[in-house]
Amino acid sequence: MKTFVSAEKAVCADEQDLSVLRAFVEDELMIRPSLGDQFRVGFFSADHSSQTDSSEIIEIKEMTNVMRILGKAFNSLRKDFLMYKNIIKGEYEENIEKHVSNLWRHINETAQSIEANHKKKLTMIRESFRQQLADAIAVIKTQYEGFYSEKINAFITSEAQNTFSMKLQTMLNKIREKELTIKSLEAQMVEHQNEALRRFQLMLGEEEMDTETIKEENSQYRQQIDKLQIKIIALEDAVKRKDNTIEKLDTDMVNVKKKLDKDQTTIVMLTAAYEKLTNDFTKEREAAINMNIKHKKEMEIQMALSEKQDKQAAYSHMWVTSSMEPWDG
Template structure:
């Protein structure tokens, strides 16, 4: 508004200046061409009009005085116009300078306000970011602990079942290996026995051949030789068959030994894999424990920092209050002590003066004969009475000051008692804040819920009679769902109860009650998300 007023005033002054300039030009148009000042002359030229030719006229004698007066008036008017020009110019400069200074002040004030608001917004944003970071850290630690507990449970069960299967397979393989080793040993024994029999048969055949070799050939011995030859041939065939069987048995034993080696290698690989998995599981457990310990350490560090900050603030406030109270008490005590000292000094002076006056009265009472002395004695008596009255007044004043001093002492005692009570209240409040800050921040998950008035499908009026169908043993039976078949918390990530949480994790507090009047707009599906305001630490 002030700026608009200044602009209006400047416009008014500029219009007035233009009018004055036009008037001056109109006045100067009456001057003689080539003359700088108006001088009366007989050959004065006058302007007849603006829209026709100018004609010079002869000045009459009676018009000279009027012309002189007109010239003087015009000269004074021109001087006034010049003065007004200068004043208007200076006023305009002053108004422009004032306007610029006010504009700079307003701009500086607006700049400071914008900077302060930006700083407040940055602080608010930093606080909200810190709160959200702490909230997500808490959620991450809870999720990690939950995942670690579920992983430990399920992985341990899986490891146990796999270990049982591997142990059963290993037992079967060991039994098979033992059986094959027994078969190999039996086959080795059979081979050894056949080798001994073959050696015996060959030895027998050689002995029989030497014995049956006659010195001379006779036709009666030929059939026996043929029989022996047939027996030898049969034995050789049998030996070749036994050798073939022995080769097949050795091949089978080599194949079995290869299979045993492969099975042992597989067992070693499986053992190595199980060891690696166990090491990974141990590493995961250690990492989860380290993360949980780090989260607990950070929470404890934040709690200690908040406690230290609150203790420092309470200590500062207490020290400031105590220092102020002590300084005020010392000042009051000094002033009261100075007053009492002044009163005591005045009392001593009055007592000394009273003693002197009494001594004078005693001396004057001895001299009763002289009349002049009697007059002086009367004066002294009156002075003594005045001194006694003043002494009584001073005593009353001293008593009054003592009462005021006692009153101030009592007042300061009461103030100190109030300060002690307030310090106790501050300690209680700091303790309550510390206990509240130990709890986790209340966080709400924003979810989109859809609700309709009518069911989404044709629902049976009675539950189906199927006694054969039973719920799974690990899935608990649920209660009846509402008519629309929807659940409010279907988009919830974690369970509402605190089951499955590891030891040492603080459970989240219960969420506040929601105002249902805000959400009861229509029965149509609502796609609006519920905006959850996360409380800041300062608000707590």
């Protein structure tokens, strides 16, 4: 300001010219637009507060207005873009949540269906094999408790075998004794017949023997012979009955042994079936455990991917928000 006043004094010779110059400068300043409230324009171009020519002021003002309008339009577009971005982001997050929810529900329903089917199948298999085993055990129990119990108790234990052997030996001894008795009786019968024949011949040779005495002796001999024949027949019948009894006992023993072997085979088959059932159940249980572990791993991977996508979306939102912050000036 001091420089401006000294320049006016240097140009103007007196106070009147100085007042005229000041009035001219003030009029010029009122007509010419200023770049700011505090700006002043000197008489010379070097004294101006800026080097902008007066002819450029209007263009600068128009350009300033255009820039102001563009700035407002840009701010409006930026607000619209942020709003559109938030709407798209909300719709995208909603779609992701909906898709994740549907996927999670579908996986849970599938896993529950598989688990239910597996449990149902295991239950059916267990009931089937349990029923088969119970039926087989009941059949064996009935057979043992019914017809075979006495036979098995008679022939399985060593005591029973010894008793049976002793009885058989006793019966054989009795049969041998009866055979010896039969042979002895037959020999006696032959001897009596020979004796009777000899006596008969002697009596025929003796004329003085009475006929009645001979008849009585013959009658006695015949009675003795009949008694001996009856004893022989009874003994033969007893021997036959003993032989039939022994054959029947042998047949029963063979049948019991066969049925015991058959029952033993059935028990072995049932044991093998039970072991197979146990192995199948173990394998199915391991398969179910592996399937559950696999589903858990898949769910963990899916959740990890979902969390990673959420984090990436959050980082993208933070970056876009930071990049779209409104300018200050």
